Amino acid sequence: MILEVNNLQKIYGGKTVVNIENIQIQQGETIGLVGNNGAGKTTFFRMLLDLIRPSQGTILSKGENVMQSDAWKNYTASFLDEGFLIDYLTPEEYFTFIGSLHDLSIADVKAYLAKYADFFNGEILNSGKYIRDFSKGNQNKIGIAAALMQDPEFLVLDEPFANLDPTTQIRLKTLIKTLKTERTMTTLISSHDLNHVTDVCDRIILLEKGIVIKDFHTDENTLKELEAYFSE
Amino acid sequence: MLKTFLSHQQKSFWRSRNKGGSIAAQVVLGFFMLYFLAIALAIGFGMASFLPKIFKDQDAITSFNGLILYYFAFDFLMRMQLQELPTLSIIPYLHLKVPKRKIIQFLNAKAMFSAFNLWPFFIFLPFCFIHILSAYGGLTTLMYIVAILSIMVFNNYLVLYIKRKSISNIIYTVIGLGVLAAFAALEYYKVISIMKASDAIFGSIAAQPYLGLIFTAAAFGIFTINSTYLRKNLYVEELSTAQEKKVSTDYAFLNRFGKVGVLAALELKLILRHKRSRSTAMLGFLFLLYGFIFYKEKAIAGNEFGKMMFGAIFMTGIFIITYGQFLFAWQSTHFDGLLSNKINFKDFIKAKFLLFTIACTLVTILASFYGFLSPKLLLLHVATYLYNVGFGIVVVLYLGTMNYKRLDITKSASFNYQGMGATQWILVLPYALTPILIYLPFGALNMPYVGLMVLSAFGLIMLLMRGFWVNYITKRFEQQRYKMSEGYRE
Numbered sequence: 272m273i274l275e276v277n278n279l280q281k282i283y284g285g286k287t288v289v290n291i292e293n294i295q296i297q298q299g300e301t302i303g304l305v306g307n308n309g310a311g312k313t314t315f316f317r318m319l320l321d322l323i324r325p326s327q328g329t330i331l332s333k334g335e336n337v338m339q340s341d342a343w344k345n346y347t348a349s350f351l352d353e354g355f356l357i358d359y360l361t362p363e364e365y366f367t368f369i370g371s372l373h374d375l376s377i378a379d380v381k382a383y384l385a386k387y388a389d390f391f392n393g394e395i396l397n398s399g400k401y402i403r404d405f406s407k408g409n410q411n412k413i414g415i416a417a418a419l420m421q422d423p424e425f426l427v428l429d430e431p432f433a434n435l436d437p438t439t440q441i442r443l444k445t446l447i448k449t450l451k452t453e454r455t456m457t458t459l460i461s462s463h464d465l466n467h468v469t470d471v472c473d474r475i476i477l478l479e480k481g482i483v484i485k486d487f488h489t490d491e492n493t494l495k496e497l498e499a500y501f502s503e
Numbered sequence: 504m505l506k507t508f509l510s511h512q513q514k515s516f517w518r519s520r521n522k523g524g525s526i527a528a529q530v531v532l533g534f535f536m537l538y539f540l541a542i543a544l545a546i547g548f549g550m551a552s553f554l555p556k557i558f559k560d561q562d563a564i565t566s567f568n569g570l571i572l573y574y575f576a577f578d579f580l581m582r583m584q585l586q587e588l589p590t591l592s593i594i595p596y597l598h599l600k601v602p603k604r605k606i607i608q609f610l611n612a613k614a615m616f617s618a619f620n621l622w623p624f625f626i627f628l629p630f631c632f633i634h635i636l637s638a639y640g641g642l643t644t645l646m647y648i649v650a651i652l653s654i655m656v657f658n659n660y661l662v663l664y665i666k667r668k669s670i671s672n673i674i675y676t677v678i679g680l681g682v683l684a685a686f687a688a689l690e691y692y693k694v695i696s697i698m699k700a701s702d703a704i705f706g707s708i709a710a711q712p713y714l715g716l717i718f719t720a721a722a723f724g725i726f727t728i729n730s731t732y733l734r735k736n737l738y739v740e741e742l743s744t745a746q747e748k749k750v751s752t753d754y755a756f757l758n759r760f761g762k763v764g765v766l767a768a769l770e771l772k773l774i775l776r777h778k779r780s781r782s783t784a785m786l787g788f789l790f791l792l793y794g795f796i797f798y799k800e801k802a803i804a805g806n807e808f809g810k811m812m813f814g815a816i817f818m819t820g821i822f823i824i825t826y827g828q829f830l831f832a833w834q835s836t837h838f839d840g841l842l843s844n845k846i847n848f849k850d851f852i853k854a855k856f857l858l859f860t861i862a863c864t865l866v867t868i869l870a871s872f873y874g875f876l877s878p879k880l881l882l883l884h885v886a887t888y889l890y891n892v893g894f895g896i897v898v899v900l901y902l903g904t905m906n907y908k909r910l911d912i913t914k915s916a917s918f919n920y921q922g923m924g925a926t927q928w929i930l931v932l933p934y935a936l937t938p939i940l941i942y943l944p945f946g947a948l949n950m951p952y953v954g955l956m957v958l959s960a961f962g963l964i965m966l967l968m969r970g971f972w973v974n975y976i977t978k979r980f981e982q983q984r985y986k987m988s989e990g991y992r993e
Contacts, residue, residue: 320843324985344845354992355840357769359776361751371765372845399748401776421845 272334273298273425273457274319279328281314281481289314289481291328298424299455301447303462303472305497311481312461313351316429319459320349332425348423350414350431358403362395362413365402369417383420390416390442408434415443419450426450428460432467444471465501469494504601508609536618543622547629564638567630568705569698573687574626575654576697580679582619582662597737607733611726614663615656623655639709646708646715653718660722660729667732762847766854767861773833779912780826780833787821787866794818794873794880803877806951812939815883818870820891820934822862823899828930830855830903832910835991842988849977852900856973859896863888886955889962890938897965898934900976904983907990 274296281289289311296302304312317323319330321337329336332343349355357365370380384396394409395416402413411434418426426447432440448471450456462468468475469489477485477500485500487493554566593606628648636644690696708715754771757764774780797814801807817824826833834841841851867888873880911921938958945954965972 317839320839322839322842322985322988341845341847344843349843351839354837355843357773357837357840359773360769361749363751364772367751368765368769369844371762399750401749404749 272296273332274459275331275334277329277331279315279318279330280326281311281318281323282326287481289318289325291315291481291483294476294483294486296457296459298457299451300474301451301458301460301472302474302476303460303468304476304478305462305465305468306478307501309480310478312478313429314481315478316349316351316427316459316461319427320347320351343425346424347427348418348421348425349427350411350418351427351429353407353410353414356402356410356414356417358410359401361401362398362405365413366417366420369420373421375420380420384416387416387419390439390446392439406434408436408439411435412439419446422454424454424456426456426458428458430462431460432462432464440467447471465494465497469497504605505609505612508596508605509612512613539618540621540625543625544629547626548633550626550630551633564634564709565702565706566698567634568702570701571627571651571654571705572697572701573683574623575658576683576686578619578622578655579658579662580683582617582658583665583679586617586619586659586662586666588663588666603734603737606737607730610733611660611730614659617659620655620659623651627651635709643709643712646712647705650705650708650715650718653715653722657718657722657725660725664725664729664732667729667736760857762850763853763857766846766851767858770833770854770858773912774826777912779910779914783825784822786825787862788869790818790821791866791870794870794876798873798876798880803879806879807946808883808951808955809939809942809946811880811883812887812942813935815880815887816891816895816935816938819867819884819888820863820895822866823859823891823895824931824934826862827859827896827899827903829910830899830906831987832903832906832908832991833912835909836912838988838991842984848980848984849973852973852977852980855900856896856969859899860892863891863895882952882955886959886962887938889959889966891962893962893965893969894937895934897972897976898937899930901979902930904976904979904987907987909991909993 272295274294276291276294278293279289279291280287304315306312314323318325319337321343324338329338331337332347335342337343357368360368366380366384367377370377370383375383384391388396391412395405395413398405402410405413411431415428415431418428431443435443444467447456447458447460451458458472460468460472472489474488475485475493475497476483477497550567551563554563558566558569593610596606628651631644631647631651635647686697690698752772754764754768757768757771760767774784793814797811799810802810831838867884870884871881873884914921938961941958941961942954945951945957
């Protein structure tokens, strides 16, 4: 089991934003987190990454509380929003920096980036721009690529499909699927796009006002079920 | 239309997020403005009496005439540095049914709302009314005022024009200041004289009042050039400064420090690539002149280090104080990324120590030219350097962990109070008072050198305890990080 959430609560000014009794995630699962705005998806992600202190409860990554030990950082890579990018660096500098944190040499980083030339579509590298000067879609790409470069066992992405062009959306989906089989990567993504989520994930968790409403494995009826839920 | 624009501007000022949160900072800023205006007014009224004292062999009006061009040369350079282009605010109107002419009118009108356009009124007009009026009569006085205000308007639009053509650069300002200083030196050694030139120009206005209109014509000319340029280039991407190609850089000298060096290099890039941090760092070099205010001959001769200590601490520790006061908030935009990545907090804190130590050492070496004034000052600098590096950094980092305000570092630093909080205000007190309090008893017992030695020893002991302080600050950082990242996200 790579992740276990127990009795997790976050309260802001008397309002409970997240209230999750129990979630268990096994190695190699691809999980989609869906829910309308204000369902607590991002807050949950932030607690997962130890960016917000939970009001109550624990999050165990490989059995260790994320608040007490930094060990999870060795195998967890994430991209939630532009706040994760160091926007005054060029993309090359950023990749090198992230690489150096995982003891990758500049040559390693280059080799990795060469593999993703398709994904970047020739717009990211050698562009002579700082990250802050890129469009939001391309910033997203940089963040996702940097997360994947860390060769994570556990990948956390918040709305990865938003702002991406259709080609890249499809490429990202294929990438997640291959990495899942190749090195049993566990992925946790949130999305508003039900099509993509049902396509790429094998398990869906539906949040509403911070509470887990549904938690099920996907089959051919999943998309219809979800559409029915959200059109109510 | 113009009225609508201005009312929108007013709303954007009062409703902007930062303003509401930091009214205290606004009040302080207001006091600063009042203070400067009071000084300007004092200069304006005082000029009549102190000009003859400074320039003994000429009458007040000649000196006054001579100073006008100097003032505006300086004014020009300051504007180059500080005056902001009023552009971004027009973006929402460009696609609407608003004639371009109106937008340009608005930009031009808005450009006049600058403190630079206020000071000449206070500095020059009193003298005009007191002296020129009685010496030359009404018409000449009027033309003097017209000429002075015309130069002001000329400077105003010339600077905007230059900035729009994006040929402005901080280097040019530094060069400009150098040129100005060179002229002042040449003036001093009586080689050539701007003062004479300035006097000749304004003397001729006194003789032929209507000559003042030449300045009005020049001001009108640059105004027209500016408007025409705007009319032709009213596109957002062309109005803002040109994009140059960015290249990746690597600071080899930091590589030897391993991961700590990588983090320090990251922060160094942050400093060099943002307007606010860059101007903060530049300010540090300007403060190298601070010593000339504090290091008085009498104080040096009498070994009164206590009196000079404030200056010395400020000068050698300027980077620690100015950059450190906003600490951790500099990285507020990507703080989440730093926390969730595989970065050891201890390395993160160590990187700050490293960066501050390098900067402080550099500034202290640069400040050693005061040794020409008196070698004693070098001892003072060494003592304050050890204090800054040993203890000052700790103070700044500790207070930094209590700073929860997001900082917008893309704007210029001058008169920018965004991100100011209680931390910034109380920082200077413990920082500057501690060493003075340490020195004071020895100074009072007339043992100045012992005092410096004790201060140095204090700094040195703290420096040797760095390992302890790194652990202490790291611990504190770990406790505070949720609160900090929450504040930075807003």
